[in-house]
Amino acid sequence: xxxxxxxxxxxxxxxxxxxxxxxxxxxxxxxxxxxxxxxxxxxxxxxxxxxxxxxxxxxxxxxxxxxxxxxxxxxxxxxxxxxxxxxxxxxxxxxxxxxxxxxxxxxxxxxxxxxxxxxxxx
Amino acid sequence: xxxxxxxxxxxxxxxxxxxxxxxxxxxxxxxxxxxxxxxxxxxxxxxxxxxxxxxxxxxxxxxxxxxxxxxxxxxxxxxxxxxxxxxxxxxxxxxxxxxxxxxxxxxxxxxxxx
Numbered sequence: 001x002x003x004x005x006x007x008x009x010x011x012x013x014x015x016x017x018x019x020x021x022x023x024x025x026x027x028x029x030x031x032x033x034x035x036x037x038x039x040x041x042x043x044x045x046x047x048x049x050x051x052x053x054x055x056x057x058x059x060x061x062x063x064x065x066x067x068x069x070x071x072x073x074x075x076x077x078x079x080x081x082x083x084x085x086x087x088x089x090x091x092x093x094x095x096x097x098x099x100x101x102x103x104x105x106x107x108x109x110x111x112x113x114x115x116x117x118x119x120x121x122x
Numbered sequence: 123x124x125x126x127x128x129x130x131x132x133x134x135x136x137x138x139x140x141x142x143x144x145x146x147x148x149x150x151x152x153x154x155x156x157x158x159x160x161x162x163x164x165x166x167x168x169x170x171x172x173x174x175x176x177x178x179x180x181x182x183x184x185x186x187x188x189x190x191x192x193x194x195x196x197x198x199x200x201x202x203x204x205x206x207x208x209x210x211x212x213x214x215x216x217x218x219x220x221x222x223x224x225x226x227x228x229x230x231x232x233x234x235x236x
Contacts, residue, residue, distance in 0.1 A: 035225070044229045044230040045211055045213075045227040045230070046227065047225035050224075059224060060224075100170070105215075106155055106225075108170055108174075110170050110173075110179065114167055115167060
């Protein structure tokens with residue numbers, strides 16, 4: 001059974017830093033690109049970042065580019081999101097998500113974690 | 123402002139048919155990128171409902187169907203049930219050179235079963 005379990009969400013002050021983790025199981029992790037998607041309270045879904053299966057390619061939404069860094073450790077079946085220079089508008093539930101297929105870029109997400117809440121507030 | 127435009131809300135009585143539209147542009151849906159749909163029940167993670175414009179994952183009832191034409195897509199739900207009350211999101215990819223490039227979602231549509 002595929003499982004994605006996020007952790008690391010806390011309350012942090014504006015300008016602060018945070019590292020989110022996502023532990024994956026139930027599938028061959030290093031076959032798949034992986035994504036982070038966020039959802040602000042009461043709002044819609046926003047794609048945040050993608051990392052290729054080997055970590056060699058990364059992409060970011062403009063809203064987080066230059067502040068967030070996605071990474072992965074295939075030996076630990078884990079995905080990470082380093083978040084720096086946090087802003088109040090980064091407050092959201094952060095999900096890691098697995099694409100439906102292991103090859104190609106534009107696939108939907110067939111598995112999501114339960115999310116971890118990041119609150120940026122003074 | 124979402125790159126993909128959905129109506130904020132739709133409603134229908136049990137047993138009825140409702141549709142949810144998703145309007146994009148020439149840099150996303152109109153460029154040939156597939157549209158996918160998600161259902162999000164209150165307090166839960168999104169669930170893939172339709173992928174590749176019109177395909178249903180295993181376990182999704184055939185009451186749910188999707189279509190795509192030009193720069194738009196639609197999700198249709200027939201035989202509405204109380205358990206269908208949820209938020210629905212469309213998703214695609216945007217190839218614009220502007221800030222919207224990447225995996226994009228609609229703003230979401232809240233379905234109310236009357």
